[in-house]
Amino acid sequence: KRPKNFPPGPPVFPILGTILQLSLENPLKDFERLRKSYGDVYSIYIGQKPAVVINGLKAVKEAMVTKAADFAGRPQDLFINDVTKRKGVVLVDYGSSWREHRRFALMTLRNFGLGKHSMEDRVHEEIKYLVSTLKESVGKTMSPGVMFHNAASNIICQVLFARRFEYDDALIKQIVQCFTENSKLAVGPWAMTYGTIAIGFINEHKKTRVPGEPRDFIDCYLDELEKRGNDGSSFSEEQLIMYSLDLHGAGTDTTSNTLLTAFLYLMTLPHIQDRCQQEIDQVLEGKYRASFEDRNEMPYTQAVIHEVQRVANTVPLSVFHRTTTDTELMGYSIPKGTMIIENLTSVLNEEGQWKFPHEFNPENFLDDKGEFVKPEAFMPFSAGPRMCLGEGLARMELFLIMVTLLRKFKFIWPEDAGEPDFTPVFGITMTPKPYRMKVQLRRPQ
Numbered sequence: 001k002r003p004k005n006f007p008p009g010p011p012v013f014p015i016l017g018t019i020l021q022l023s024l025e026n027p028l029k030d031f032e033r034l035r036k037s038y039g040d041v042y043s044i045y046i047g048q049k050p051a052v053v054i055n056g057l058k059a060v061k062e063a064m065v066t067k068a069a070d071f072a073g074r075p076q077d078l079f080i081n082d083v084t085k086r087k088g089v090v091l092v093d094y095g096s097s098w099r100e101h102r103r104f105a106l107m108t109l110r111n112f113g114l115g116k117h118s119m120e121d122r123v124h125e126e127i128k129y130l131v132s133t134l135k136e137s138v139g140k141t142m143s144p145g146v147m148f149h150n151a152a153s154n155i156i157c158q159v160l161f162a163r164r165f166e167y168d169d170a171l172i173k174q175i176v177q178c179f180t181e182n183s184k185l186a187v188g189p190w191a192m193t194y195g196t197i198a199i200g201f202i203n204e205h206k207k208t209r210v211p212g213e214p215r216d217f218i219d220c221y222l223d224e225l226e227k228r229g230n231d232g233s234s235f236s237e238e239q240l241i242m243y244s245l246d247l248h249g250a251g252t253d254t255t256s257n258t259l260l261t262a263f264l265y266l267m268t269l270p271h272i273q274d275r276c277q278q279e280i281d282q283v284l285e286g287k288y289r290a291s292f293e294d295r296n297e298m299p300y301t302q303a304v305i306h307e308v309q310r311v312a313n314t315v316p317l318s319v320f321h322r323t324t325t326d327t328e329l330m331g332y333s334i335p336k337g338t339m340i341i342e343n344l345t346s347v348l349n350e351e352g353q354w355k356f357p358h359e360f361n362p363e364n365f366l367d368d369k370g371e372f373v374k375p376e377a378f379m380p381f382s383a384g385p386r387m388c389l390g391e392g393l394a395r396m397e398l399f400l401i402m403v404t405l406l407r408k409f410k411f412i413w414p415e416d417a418g419e420p421d422f423t424p425v426f427g428i429t430m431t432p433k434p435y436r437m438k439v440q441l442r443r444p445q
């Protein structure tokens with residue numbers, strides 16, 4: 001039985017709840033169907049546990065922005081909570097440890113003029129490896145999956161540990177494989193492997209650091225730890241291990257799957273790729289490399305990158321939330337502790353919010369003068385206090401990587417590759433099916 005005035009939903013069966021009415025392989029279509037029957041806010045039962053699914057811009061905004069604190073918790077009774085020991089930031093419940101760690105990460109990422117290397121330099125450093133890998137493939141076809149995954153992983157590793165791994169490094173390959181092949185089921189062993197690496201790095205940093213002169217995120221955290229001492233602060237070395245695992249995990253699969261989606265569409269829509277290249281050539285003429293600032297001169301390329309993010313729908317159901325108090329949403333009552341599923345998919349393709357909700361079309365982000373505009377329903381990073389903490393870094397990576405690669409190379413869908421399959425594989429993150437791309441140099445380099 002649903003509690004009084006609880007959001008409606010499909011009939012609940014003993015033991016299984018409403019689970020049989022959802023395809024576990026890809027529940028997104030079922031969520032859409034249930035929205036048609038029950039409205040923007042409805043409930044499902046995962047076994048005996050109720051969860052409220054929130055759909056569409058209006059309801060998502062009311063929950064995540066207007067009633068932000070009420071909806072900013074995280075479920076604490078999932079298997080993953082045991083693995084993460086309730087540390088880090090992504091899965092930590094709303095409270096002072098989460099708040100302090102989130103604030104610290106935002107500040108540290110923002111101040112990343114760390115040492116001599118600004119964040120942009122770190123991203124460009126990694127792009128060099130992408131460019132040389134692609135150069136080796138000129139005139140041939142290549143599978144970009146591992147390359148983009150490694151690049152995204154390395155950028156975070158640079159920020160965290162001031163270290164990167166070669167694209168064919170055995171250890172990092174193993175991690176990538178764990179991640180992609182066994183998918184998210186391998187969180188346990190993966191966390192352990194990565195945890196061990198992180199501990200190694202942290203110990204190394206403790207030996208070589210100069211207090212007050214941080215080289216990277218780990219040094220910043222160790223400085224902060226020293227400053228705070230042990231009196232009741234939520235900062236600890238154990239936190240730091242989980243924290244770096246969190247940031248690495250949150251920043252790798254997301255960015256690399258978005259890049260994979262980008263190149264899949266750019267190859268199969270060559271007129272769009274062409275138009276980006278014209279704009280990039282014009283704005284960067286005479287410049288050695290792109291800077292993030294250049295985006296303001298590139299409305300079309302900006303529109304394409306945003307359209308990629310909209311269509312990629314990289315984190316389709318966001319990260320699950322939980323109510324922190326008894327609350328109300330769109331007139332329904334939701335008790336404290338209820339799991340909340342924020343259906344970002346339903347916002348990113350919502351009819352009435354987009355000119356072309358169901359096709360890849362950069363016009364979704366352009367006004368009639370060709371200027372870049374960002375509709376309110378663009379929320380691939382979610383909204384409110386739990387919104388993606390890496391948004392700034394992710395947007396910088398997407399822009400610098402796409403612009404640099406499009407400036408140098410032309411990407412072609414191989415003649416023998418058959419029809420492209422745009423349907424991604426569902427998971428916490430959506431992954432495009434593996435594909436190959438043909439690479440050509442645009443001008444002699």
Ligand code: HEM
Pocket residue numbers: 089090091092102246247248250251252254255258314315318319320321380381382383385386387388389390391393394
């Ligand atoms: C295209 C790339 C990315 C996308 C689409 C994305 C999307 C998201 C989404 C939807 C959430 C959940 C927000 C919520 O619960 O309401 C999230 C959380 C988070 N993301 Fe990202 N993300 C991306 C890249 C990154 C990067 C590069 C980092 C690393 C610096 C990062 C770090 C985090 C963290 C730490 C959280 C948890 C925030 C919290 O619980 O307070 N993300 N991201």
